[in-house]
């Protein structure tokens with residue numbers, strides 16, 4: 143059976159950068175703590191744990207003093223940096239540059255929004271680390287919407303600055319933006335042009351993958367999607383594959399492969415999330431090919 147790996151699969155630039163920063167700091171031999179899992183992938187976390195990286199919770203972070211803590215690609219709210227300063231913690235900042243620049247933009251917009259009673263609406267997943275960081279940057283003017291069901295919480299008579307978590311689906315973000323626009327239009331036809339600012343903050347590394355994955359899923363008899371179960375980007379991209387190819391299967395480890403999935407198939411495609419290491423995707427492909 144022919145087995146192909148989707149070219150765009152593997153860590154995105156931000157995660158690759160964070161893992162490289164972690165590896166560099168561990169090489170210096172000092173203990174490094176990581177606030178939350180560096181990547182939503184158990185196997186990669188286990189590999190870095192073996193190298194000496196210790197993943198900690200927010201409760202554990204509160205109790206730490208005089209040490210080094212790595213901030214992962216998702217970024218953190220300002221309160222984390224303040225706490226580190228109070229407790230003499232050296233921050234190793236591996237925030238993805240794309241996320242950092244969005245946080246800065248939100249901070250600037252928050253100042254404008256304060257004067258005009260505007261709302262900074264962030265479309266994202268509740269509790270997601272990146273979203274917590276973005277909401278922290280937005281401050282009291284921030285409003286999280288997780289989907290269409292939350293949009294009634296927006297005051298459409300006031301300015302809206304719309305941002306999206308970087309890994310959300312572009313199509314769904316456009317739907318949310320359009321509903322907001324239509325709701326503003328109900329109040330006054332000219333209101334959306336004056337009061338709605340939609341910021342294009344979906345990461346290209348993710349949005350560019352959707353159309354490519356669609357083609358890839360169509361071109362193969364069976365699709366194996368490799369991702370951590372707690373990766374929202376993984377869930378979203380798997381749904382893209384499943385929609386195109388009903389013989390798509392989600393696995394987190396090579397041990398979850400089931401030979402029955404390949405019955406009668408002449409081709410298999412292996413792909414993954416932006417948090418799936420390339421080496422793991424390759425390993426899965428080799429097992430399917432019987433190497």
Ligand code: SF4
Nearest residue numbers: 154156238240308345
């Ligand atoms: S998905 Fe994009 S924004 Fe998010 S960490 Fe990766 S490169 Fe950065």
